[in-house]
Amino acid sequence: MWVLSQVPMPMSRVFFAKSNAERQRAKRALQREKNLAAAIKSSDDDDTSVNEMDVPLAYPLSMDDQLSSHDLFQKDDLASQQQNNITFAESTSNDDDDDDADLDELIRASDVNYERKVYTDSFLSIHNACEIIIKLARRLNLDKNKTRILLQGIRSLLPQNNKLPKTIVGLMKILGMNISKKVVYYCAECLTCLKTPQQMPCSHNCALNNNYPPFSKVSELTINNIKDEIRCTIEKYGNVIIDYPNRSKLSLPCDVPNADVYQNLSSTTSIKNGQKQITVMLHTDGAPVTKMGGKSLWPIQATICEIPPPLRDHKQATMIFGAWLGSHHPDRNLLWGNIVKQLKELFTEEIKVAINKQQFKFIVRVQLVTFDLPALALNCNIIQFNGYNACPYCKITGKAIEKQVFYPHSPDQYPPKTIDDYRRYGVSNSLNITTIGIKGPTPLTDILLFPVQISIDYMHLICSGHVKTLIGYWHKMLLPRVFMEASDYLISIVLPHCFNYQFMSLMDYNHWKTKLFRLVFFSLYLVIY
Structure with a gap:
């Protein structure tokens, strides 16, 4: 609605007096108001029924809900991202300290937030109210700063003694979302670790040194606690994990637990009495996620062999060990270094889980890793698929036909690449030296035997x-x-x-x-x- 001065201005002049950016901002603001009105109207029409808003009452949020909750923190553009980061950093440092004094005590008791009401005579529990706020923020596509404003506005409408958290951090804690994952920032050009994405100094030889880094020139890496990820998955599917290894030969004789590599892992590893083996399969690949800056996401996913298919590949049974977000391919040492270190520790460190009121001890093993061809060359540090000696399994050289390398069928078998070949030729890190397609070391050889445990990308x-x-x-x-x-x-x-x-x-x-x-x-x- 146009606000006119005392001297009316023709409509065409008013329209063209505004820039295109101003008109777009006004259009987005009007759309947000419509979305908010529609959300409030739908809530009124549903009589604020929790079930009709599709809010689960008896179960915590699934992994997909936890991951999708981070979507509301995505920024609309670079300017809003930088401003929101600065504003939120200043506000949360003060708000976190004066959040509810008894918040941690409430979270320790698993059922308190489900039973305790937001305020006296309220029909909503604290947990259900927080879920509704998060769902509303997702529906309106609010970023972190706007979600905090929404939370403050809702608190101001409630009685003064309401128990809603005051911060986004407290809101996530109530919902049981893991907010302890730390993001490490790197310069996309020189891979120097940055304290904040706005840090200007990096390495002396970098072209971005002492310059404000644009959004596309900052890479992000987060590594999860692998022990906690595996423990949570075992707790979800404990009965199946205990039972399936005994039934796999009859139900699925061609499945992974009946293969030679799995049997060798079980026979050669020192598993004490009372311990059980939990075997993980690793996978990563890149996918574009942003139009601005051309950033792609590389999640490191893992599944458990002892869970039978198709349940094994279900989204709730898939673990996320870490993720890289950047405009360039991830550095294999940064991406895998910490994950390999954690997995090696779990080779000897037990994971204790209670299943049906019985205590079980699990020892972790790694079964295989799966990549597509470009990711295989990147993570295993071998020649790309369109070069000579690109096969990771045998010593076929390849043949150039019209400037393209082909690997024609041959009735004769080529000698295979062995574990010793990868150990011998994988020690050199020189860019100019490659032997039978092996360019240098990779952290994955500390937990896997190449090429035996490199899965074929079916x-x-x-x-x-x-x-x-x-x-x-x-x-x-x-x-x-x-x-x-x-x-x-x-x-x-x-x-x-x-x-x-x-x-x-x-x-x-x-x-x-x-x-x-x-x-x-x-x-x-x-x-x-």
Whole structure:
């Protein structure tokens, strides 16, 4: 709504007097007001029912909710990020000290926050009220500073003796979210550790030294407490973890616990009486997450072999050991160094977990690591897939055809790369010296035996690799009418209700996702055999 002065100004002049940025800000502000009004109206229509707002009462937030809660801390743009960081740093340092005096005492008792009301005669518990505030902040896409303002506004509307926390830190504690994870900042150019993302001095030879670092030139690394991550997962799936190793040979004879590497780990490791083995599988890959600055996220994920599939790969059973956020690929030593150190300590340090009122002791082992081809070369410090000696498993050299390296099929087997090869040639860290494709050391060799424990990337090599190439050959070899008939037949197939997708046209195979290639591969296997 335009506020006019005493002398009316024509509408066109008022409109063009504002810059495009000002009009966009006004538009966003109006949209936020509409969202807030809609959220309040929906809450009124639902009679503030907790169940209708999809707030769980008996269970803590899942891992996805904890991860998605950090989305509300994302900044709209660089200017707001810098300003909010400064404002929040100044405010939280004072607010954290004068938060509720009995907050820690309340959190120690697991059921107090579920039972104690926000204020006298309130129908909401402290825990449920905090969940509603977080859900409202997510719905309105508020960052940390705006969420703090929302919290203060809600507190001012409640009676003076209300028990709502005064800070974002207290809000997260009530919900049981782990806020102890520390983020370490690095200069993206020289990898110098920064105390804050606004720190200007870094290394003397860096082009960014004594200059204000832009958003895209600051990388972030966070490493979780691996022992706590594994313990929480064991507590969730304890009965399955205890039972599955005894049943895996009958139920899934081709699963990981029945493979040679797993059996060798169990037989060669010193496991005392009363101890049980918990075996983790590691994986990491990069994915773009921001348009501004071109930053990508590299999470280090882990699953437990003793949990049977498909439960093993469920999102709630997947652990996050750490994450790298930056505009460049992560440094393998920074990314893996602390994680490898923690895992080595867990080789001898027990994890004690109570399952069905019985105490169990677990010793951690590492089964394998999985990468796609670019990430494999980066993390294992070997030649990229398009170079000579790129195979991590054998000593095939490769053949250059029109400036591209190919690895043609050969009836003769090439000698395999051995554990001793990786130990011998992986000690040199010179950029100019590479031997049989091994460029230098990597922290992963401290917990894994290369190449035995490097898993073949089935998803990229088979599904979206060979199967996609095979369909491409069919497209060139078959008559257009025959290829279209095959495409029509594929579209006519109705997949079972458990599939959330259907086949697309073969003509669009270049736009297929990997799951479609996998399904075609399984179908071909059944037809051929």
